[in-house]
Amino acid sequence: MDDRFNTIAGWTLFAGIVGLGLSIVSSMYFQADKHHRPEKMGYAIEGVAEEGAGGKEVPIETLLASADVAKGEATFAKCTSCHTINQGGANGIGPNLHGIVGEGIGQGAGGFAFSDALKSKGGNWDFAKLNEWLKSPKAFAPGTKMTFAGLSKPEDRANLIAWLNTQGSNLPLPAAPAAGAAPAAAGDAAAPEASPEADKAAAH
Structure with a gap:
């Protein structure tokens, strides 16, 4: 046993x-x-850059050259619950955005109460800074009152910026960098000259 x-x-x-x-x-x-990322993704994840081209985003200047203004207007539909875009339009939860490209950051918009976080940034809304802001408002200006999470797709941001530029700013689009050149960081690019509409808005 x-x-x-x-x-x-x-x-x-x-x-x-x-x-x-x-x-x-x-x-x-x-x-x-x-816990690591697989060598080959099973399917594309929105907002995650694919590896291969160094995982780098296409410069916003390059994307603006082929931006679709109509798609940008459609993307702006997400913003209409908080913003107006017409000249002289009233502020809502967010400021009126007419002539925003080239306008002073945290200025204008008929006396809208911008957060100190945004007002302290200084400078003007050039194309590079708008791109960074639309990518992640909280990363661009920690402490901002803006609750929008941002647009993860660079193409969506380029389309929207191109359309916003047609709404009272009409500034020349920046030249696309030469192939292989590093994209300009927000703040490194020279701010575009403000339009008369933007000057008028910034004065208030």
């Missing part, structure tokens, strides 16, 4: 050791315990 019990216990222990060994080998082979 004891021999039979010992035999069963031995085989049970052996089976457990084999199972544990297989589990360790499997986790090492498939790296199941490693």
Whole structure:
């Protein structure tokens, strides 16, 4: 009886050791315990840049050259619950955006109460700064009252900026950088000359 019990216990222990060994080998082979991005994505994730071209976004200046103004107007539909765009339009939850391209950051808009976080940025809304703002308002100006999460797709931002430029600003689009050149960071690019409408708005 004891021999039979010992035999069963031995085989049970052996089976457990084999199972544990297989589990360790499997986790090492498939790296199941490693939390990392797969080498090849199973499907595209919106807002995540694909690797290959260094994972870098196309410069906003390049995207503006081929921006679709009609699509930009359609994207602005997401903003109409807080903003108006017509000349002399009233402020809402957010400021009126007529002539915003080239306007002073945190200025104008008929006395709208901008947050100190935004007013402290200084400078004008050039194309690069608008791109950074629309990508993530909270990252651009930590402490801003803006609750919009941002537009993850660079093409959507370019389309929207191109359309906003037609609404009272009409500034020349920046030249696309030469192939291989690093894109200008927001604040590095020279601010575009403000339009008469923008000057008028900034004066208030």
